[in-house]
Amino acid sequence: MSLVKDFPRVHLSHTPTPLELLRNVSAEFDTNVWIKRDDCTGLAFGGNKSRQLEFYIGQAVAEGADTLLTTGAVQSNHVRTTVAAARKIGLDVEVQLEHRVEREQPEYHHSGNPYLVRLMGARIHYYPVGEDEDGADKALEQRAAELEKEGRKAFVIPLSNAHTPYGAFGYVEGAEELMAQLQALQIEPARFIVPTGSASTHSGFLIGMRACGSDAPVHGVCVRRDAQSQRQRVGKKVKSVIAMIGCDLNIPDSEIICDDSQLAPGYGLPNDDTVAAIKYMARQEGILLDPTYSGKTFALLLDMLRRGDFNRDQHVVFLHTGGAVSLFGYPELVETE
Ligand SMILES: Cc1ncc(COP(=O)(O)O)c(C=O)c1O
Numbered sequence: 001m002s003l004v005k006d007f008p009r010v011h012l013s014h015t016p017t018p019l020e021l022l023r024n025v026s027a028e029f030d031t032n033v034w035i036k037r038d039d040c041t042g043l044a045f046g047g048n049k050s051r052q053l054e055f056y057i058g059q060a061v062a063e064g065a066d067t068l069l070t071t072g073a074v075q076s077n078h079v080r081t082t083v084a085a086a087r088k089i090g091l092d093v094e095v096q097l098e099h100r101v102e103r104e105q106p107e108y109h110h111s112g113n114p115y116l117v118r119l120m121g122a123r124i125h126y127y128p129v130g131e132d133e134d135g136a137d138k139a140l141e142q143r144a145a146e147l148e149k150e151g152r153k154a155f156v157i158p159l160s161n162a163h164t165p166y167g168a169f170g171y172v173e174g175a176e177e178l179m180a181q182l183q184a185l186q187i188e189p190a191r192f193i194v195p196t197g198s199a200s201t202h203s204g205f206l207i208g209m210r211a212c213g214s215d216a217p218v219h220g221v222c223v224r225r226d227a228q229s230q231r232q233r234v235g236k237k238v239k240s241v242i243a244m245i246g247c248d249l250n251i252p253d254s255e256i257i258c259d260d261s262q263l264a265p266g267y268g269l270p271n272d273d274t275v276a277a278i279k280y281m282a283r284q285e286g287i288l289l290d291p292t293y294s295g296k297t298f299a300l301l302l303d304m305l306r307r308g309d310f311n312r313d314q315h316v317v318f319l320h321t322g323g324a325v326s327l328f329g330y331p332e333l334v335e336t337e
Pocket of ligand 1: 047048049076077078195196197198199200201202290293294321322323
């Protein structure tokens with residue numbers, strides 16, 4: 001029985017997502033590399049945000065909202081998925097796109113995620129700063145207040161870590177789902193590799209795994225901020241989610257692994273390893289990663305595989321959180337070949 005079964009939610013995702021062995025990668029490194037296909041959650045190209053939105057929108061519906069408001073980078077997968085979810089549930093939706101990534105290329109601003117957001121007809125606002133989570137959230141609250149004066153009721157899905165972490169519930173359940181698949185295959189992974197940005201995925205996944213009895217390290221790959229700040233963020237979220245669920249888990253800080261070795265040059269900007277990892281996965285397995293999240297996360301795993309961190313009898317699981325839609329905002333990945 002899921003730890004999060006009593007919280008309001010709406011079903012939006014195609015789950016359970018497949019757990020697959022990456023046969024060619026496993027053969028090359030003489031170990032067992034598994035991929036949890038959360039890129040296949042199905043909501044307008046899916047991704048990890050679909051699982052998180054089930055609980056945000058559950059709450060929005062419970063509160064009687066008629067409009068969703070959220071914020072993110074221009075190529076935000078979260079924004080795209082929120083718009084799709086709103087359309088599916090029949091809610092109105094407005095989004096705020098932040099100037100978070102210094103990229104002039106017109107494709108970045110018009111193709112991939114922003115293209116789909118426009119296609120699905122969301123009203124778009126712009127926010128001039130990209131590293132101001134509180135300011136971006138305040139702008140959403142102001143818009144919600146304006147809508148209220150017009151007799152509407154908006155539900156804000158904010159960005160900062162100060163808000164109620166409904167999204168993490170999606171990954172408590174995601175981890176429970178994965179554990180059931182691993183148990184059916186009689187596999188005990190040596191390590192899980194997950195991206196860590198807002199920290200909803202990382203914190204929920206860690207809690208879900210520990211609650212299911214797995215003590216394998218959950219290796220968070222920083223995609224947004226340095227390891228120290230991210231560790232604090234994840235730690236805070238873990239505590240508040242455990243308190244909300246009301247379970248008696250104790251997750252010590254030493255179990256919160258945040259690794260920023262793939263972060264440079266910064267959020268939304270791929271480095272050479274990111275590009276190489278995206279091409280490697282595409283050419284070995286026909287699976288698409290993205291330049292901001294899953295490419296950096298898999299690049300870290302590739303680094304471990306090259307160092308020989310896993311032997312023939314071990315298993316490692318890579319959580320593919322999606323995001324490949326944004327590849328269309330980065331045409332130089334193949335144009336420069
Ligand atoms: C494809 C993808 N992977 C990973 C993440 C990071 O997940 P989280 O924000 O839950 O840490 C995001 C966040 O937007 C994402 O879009």
